[in-house]
Amino acid sequence: MIKARNLVRKFGDFTAVNNINLDIKPGEIYGFLGPNGAGKTTTIRMLTGTLQPSDGNIEILGMNMKTHEIKIKANIGVVPDEPKMYENLKGSEFIEFIMDIYEVRKDDAKKRLDEICDAFEIDYLDSFIGDYSHGMKQKLMVASVLMRKPKVIFLDEPTVGLDAKSAKILKMLIEKYAHEGATIFMTTHILEIAEKMCDRIGIISSGNLIAEGTLEELKSLSKTGEKQTLEDLFLELTGAGELDDIIKEL
Numbered sequence: 001m002i003k004a005r006n007l008v009r010k011f012g013d014f015t016a017v018n019n020i021n022l023d024i025k026p027g028e029i030y031g032f033l034g035p036n037g038a039g040k041t042t043t044i045r046m047l048t049g050t051l052q053p054s055d056g057n058i059e060i061l062g063m064n065m066k067t068h069e070i071k072i073k074a075n076i077g078v079v080p081d082e083p084k085m086y087e088n089l090k091g092s093e094f095i096e097f098i099m100d101i102y103e104v105r106k107d108d109a110k111k112r113l114d115e116i117c118d119a120f121e122i123d124y125l126d127s128f129i130g131d132y133s134h135g136m137k138q139k140l141m142v143a144s145v146l147m148r149k150p151k152v153i154f155l156d157e158p159t160v161g162l163d164a165k166s167a168k169i170l171k172m173l174i175e176k177y178a179h180e181g182a183t184i185f186m187t188t189h190i191l192e193i194a195e196k197m198c199d200r201i202g203i204i205s206s207g208n209l210i211a212e213g214t215l216e217e218l219k220s221l222s223k224t225g226e227k228q229t230l231e232d233l234f235l236e237l238t239g240a241g242e243l244d245d246i247i248k249e250l
C-alpha cells in the first residue's frame with residue numbers, strides 16, 4: 001500500500017531524508033517516530049506528493065508517484081501538522097468543497113460525517129473557520145478526511161492541539177478505519193500513542209531509518225537488555241540516553 005525505495009531529500013548540501021525504505025501493508029497502523037528535525041514531515045510530504053524527492057521511488061496503492069501523482073492524491077487522505085484551511089469559509093462550506101473536489105458519494109460521506117461530528121462534538125459547522133481554535137480546525141480536518149474513507153491515511157502529529165477526550169476519540173476512529181482495511185501512516189512525538197496503537201513503528205534520526213518493527217521487535221534491539229519501555233529505547237537509539245547525566249550536572 002505504501003512503498004518507498006531509497007527515498008532521499010536534500011535541501012542544498014543538507015540531507016534531510018537519507019535513503020529510506022518503507023513497506024506498509026493494508027490495514028496496518030504504522031507509527032513514525034523521531035526527534036525534532038529528524039525528517040518525519042519531510043518524509044510525509046514526499047509520500048503525499050507535496051514535496052519532490054531528490055532521489056528514490058514512491059508507490060502508493062500500487063501506483064507510482066512519478067506517473068500517477070494526481071490519482072494518488074485523489075485516493076489518499078492527509079491530516080497535516082498545521083491544518084491550513086480557507087478561513088473565510090464556514091465549516092459546512094469547507095465540507096461541501098471537499099466533497100465536490102474529491103467527487104465523493106455525498107450520501108455515504110454525509111452519513112459518515114454526521115457520525116464523526118457526533119463523536120468529536122463538532123457543532124460549529126455554521127461558523128467561519130477563521131473563528132475556530134487550532135483544535136477545532138484539526139477536528140474538522142480529520143472529519144473531512146475520514147468522511148471520504150480513503151484507503152491510505154497520513155497523519156502528521158494528529159493529536160497535537162486536541163484535548164484529552166478528542167485525542168482519545170481520534171485514536172478510536174483511526175483504529176476503526178484501520179480495522180476496516182485503511183492503511184495508516186502516522187507521525188507522533190507521543191510514545192504512548194505509538195506503543196498502544198501502532199502495529200509497527202519506524203524510528204528516524206538525522207534522516208536515517210535507524211530501527212523498525214513491532215514493539216516487541218524494537219524492545220529486543222535494546223543493548224542493555226533491561227530497558228523495557230519504548231521511551232527508554234527511543235532515547236537509547238536516538239542518542240539521548242545520557243540525559244540523566246546531563247540533568248545531574250545542571
Ligand SMILES: Nc1ncnc2c1ncn2[C@@H]1O[C@H](COP(=O)(O)OP(=O)(O)OP(=O)(O)O)[C@@H](O)[C@H]1O
Pocket residue numbers: 011016034035036037038039040041042043
Ligand atoms: N524547505 C526546507 N528547506 C531547508 N531545510 C528544510 C526544509 N524543510 C525541512 N528542512 C530541514 O529538514 C530537517 C527535517 O525537517 P522535518 O520537518 O522533516 O523534521 P521533523 O522530524 O518533522 O521535525 P519535528 O518533529 O520538529 O516536526 C530539519 O533539519 C529541517 O530544518
